[in-house]
Amino acid sequence: MxxxxxxxxxxxxxxxxxxxxxxxxxxxxxxxxxFVDWDKVRNNITKYKIEFHILNSLVGSKQFEDDLKEILQKYPQVLPAIPILLAIRELNLKVIKDFTEKVPKVVNYDFNIRNLTPEDIDNIIEFFDKTGLKNLLINMVTKNIYDYAIGVEVGLDSHAxxxxxxxxxxxxxxxxxxxxxxxxxxxxxxxxxxxxxxxxxxxxxxxxxxxxxxxxxxxxxxxxxxxxxxxxxxxxxxxxxxxxxxxxxxxxxxxxxxxxxxxxxxxxxxxxxxxxxxxxxxxxxxxxxxxxxxxxxxxxxxxxxx
CATH class of the missing domain: 3.40.1350.10 (Trna Endonuclease; Chain: A, domain 1)
Structure with a gap:
């Protein structure tokens, strides 16, 4: 041989x-x-194209909480797109509300599509505020969420x-x-x-x-x-x-x-x-x-x- x-x-x-x-x-x-699987990035973004465009009305909003509440009431299909804005793919998230408490409360966030109760909506509005998404959309995203999401997906793909x-x-x-x-x-x-x-x-x-x-x-x-x-x-x-x-x-x-x-x-x-x-x-x-x-x-x- x-x-x-x-x-x-x-x-x-x-x-x-x-x-x-x-x-x-x-x-x-x-x-x-x-370096980047562009087909994967495109497919993941296109999947939520409509949802990102709905959320786009929040960019630079002067009445953010009211606008977000209206979106969540009328278009609950945007829910799965929200974690992507934080470079997260999971739809069920657990977050400790306050580490300084003796017995910290854990908040469960469910981003699966569903009809939201007033309490669910308040929790998601708080989620936007506490995670910095509110500040991101009011002060940092200057054009549209769709372009921002492309950058997020490129970052997520780097893990692959x-x-x-x-x-x-x-x-x-x-x-x-x-x-x-x-x-x-x-x-x-x-x-x-x-x-x-x-x-x-x-x-x-x-x-x-x-x-x-x-x-x-x-x-x-x-x-x-x-x-x-x-x-x-x-x-x-x-x-x-x-x-x-x-x-x-x-x-x-x-x-x-x-x-x-x-x-x-x-x-x-x-x-x-x-x-x-x-x-x-x-x-x-x-x-x-x-x-x-x-x-x-x-x-x-x-x-x-x-």
Whole structure:
């Protein structure tokens, strides 16, 4: 199997392969769409477009409480849009009214659409005052709530960047793998499925030891050959290189016991200076690639030969 690397990279020994792997490691897997998921922002804002425009009458209001009371009475559908103004998605909020009290009172705010009692309306008016929303709408929002809400959604989306960073390798490689599979006649690509899914949906026997394991990618070639592709990006924080390599060696061993093939694609600055662990990976794992190896066509060649 290592002969494939020597042939494809036109080098004489595995040490040269390891050098090439190490020298082509990248520092980041962020693409331009990492920073803000604009489709998500647009969808979340559009969902409350009418409600934001109704609330917009409060901007610069000279009789804020009366205007807010009228809106809440006539248009209770604005309720779910209110927490968004504070960058909150929950519709049921609990707030301690006064921390200085010996037994602090907890106020429950329900922003689900419903007919409001006079007490509910008074509570929400107090919520606007105490949370600063009243001041925001009278003194700080100069044009309209809709534009302000877009900014809030962009901020909320920044919390999702951690997940996007973790998923970036999958999202980056998914179209590449799909394109290779299309060219090589691999009809089935499963994304983020457990191996049990193979048994349930494709009648492929799976050992109990891996049934509940989730795979980044599962390819089924010629209706019988199963190939698991796992991808990750090692930034240098969290797991140690040795732990990562050992875990994927064990993964391959479990898959081979089931007659499945395994490909590991990894990258990231955490591998810099870790040639011993990279060497161990190449020694114990049949197919180890970084993103450079994928880009120059080695993944395609491997999938062709498996």
């Amino acid at each position: 290592k002969e494939l690397y020597l042939e494809f990279l036109d080098v004489e020994n595995i040490e040269s392969v390891i050098e090439k792997f190490h020298d082509t490691i990248i520092d980041t897997n962020r693409s331009y769409n990492f 960047r951690k997940n996007r960073s973790g998923d970036a390798m999958e999202l980056l490689l998914k179209p590449i793998i799909e394109e290779i599979a299309k060219k090589k006649g691999i009809q089935t690509i499963l994304f983020q499925k457990t191996f049990e899914y193979l048994e349930t949906n494709y009648k492929i026997k799976v050992n109990s030891s891996i049934q509940n394991r989730k795979a980044d990618f599962i390819l089924i070639k010629n209706n019988k050959k199963v190939i698991n592709i796992e991808v990750n990006f090692f930034s240098g924080t969290g797991s140690k290189p040795q732990e990562i390599v050992d875990s994927y060696i064990e993964r391959q061993n479990e898959l081979k016991n089931n007659g499945f093939e395994f490909i590991w694609i990894t990258d990231g600055e955490g591998w810099k200076g870790q040639k011993n662990q990279i060497h161990k990976g190449f020694e114990k794992i049949d197919y180890l690639l970084n993103l450079y190896f994928v880009r120059i066509g080695l993944l395609e060649e491997i999938l062709c030969r498996i």
